[in-house]
Amino acid sequence: MAETEVSKSVLAFAAHPDDTELCCAGTLRLLADRGWRITICTLTNGGMGGFGMDEATTIATRDAEARESAAILGAGYRCLGGRDGFLYDTEALRIAAQDLMREVEAGIVIGHLSLDYHADHRAAASITDAATFLATLPNIPSRFPPLRSTPLFYHSSTLGLTDPLGYSLPRPHFFVDVTGVWATKAAMLGCHRSQAEVMRVQQGIGDFLGMMRRQDEAWGSQAGYACAEAYWQHLGGGFRKTPLIQTELRDFTLVP
Secondary structure, eight states, X not given: OOTTOOOSEEEEEESXXXXXXXXXXXXXXXXXXXXOEEXXXXXXXXXXXXXXXXXXXXXXXXXXXXXXXXXXXXXXXEEEEEXXXXXXXXXXXXXXXXXXXXXXXXXXXXXXXXTOSSHHHHHHHHXXXXXXXXXXXXXXXXXXXXXXXXXXXXXXXXXXXXOTTSOBOOOOSEEEEOGGGHHHHHHHHHTOTHXXXXXXXXXXXXXXXXXXXXXXXHHHHHHTSSXXXXXXXOOSTTSOOOOHHHHHTGGGXXXX
């Protein structure tokens, strides 16, 4: 592979099982339809997200749900084993995350936004940011050779459309029309049966799927789509700036 080429491999990082489905499942389906290999990785095992189950049972339940969901896309699923509710940006997790990037030869990495409402999500954003930068460096301890080039790095939207203080998020860099693939997103979300009760009890949300539909409709209203997912590309120093998702999905993308 030439240095300027991009491996057709997408690695989506999330703090918990079901986060990927909430934020970017429609876009992943569109990329999979265009021949991209998809890997979903959670940094924690979601063990605190259960009612009527102890932590070990919740972990086993959520792992099975995550694998069932990933299979709908034909995607791989990995978990880096952090503890739900106690996720920190550590050396071990940075190494594990960049190790996986090398293993799957990621060309695109998608992660949480640093302004996310959830502390675990913000920690995951920091880990993913650092690991993406490290994935090409030969001195990083790894079981795999360094990547030839830094993956294109994107941030997906948050639950609730605001930052932790309730302020509006910065304007997304682009929107992806997921109207035609929303049934796939709904099917993947539906695999996470254990979370419907969590959302009802903890957050007072009785219609989990309907809430997500309304959120995607809210993003879509900003782009002229029925349903959309929103993205920000990581454009800081040291990161590649090619608008790859925007180009690959040009027929489904609006750049404001």
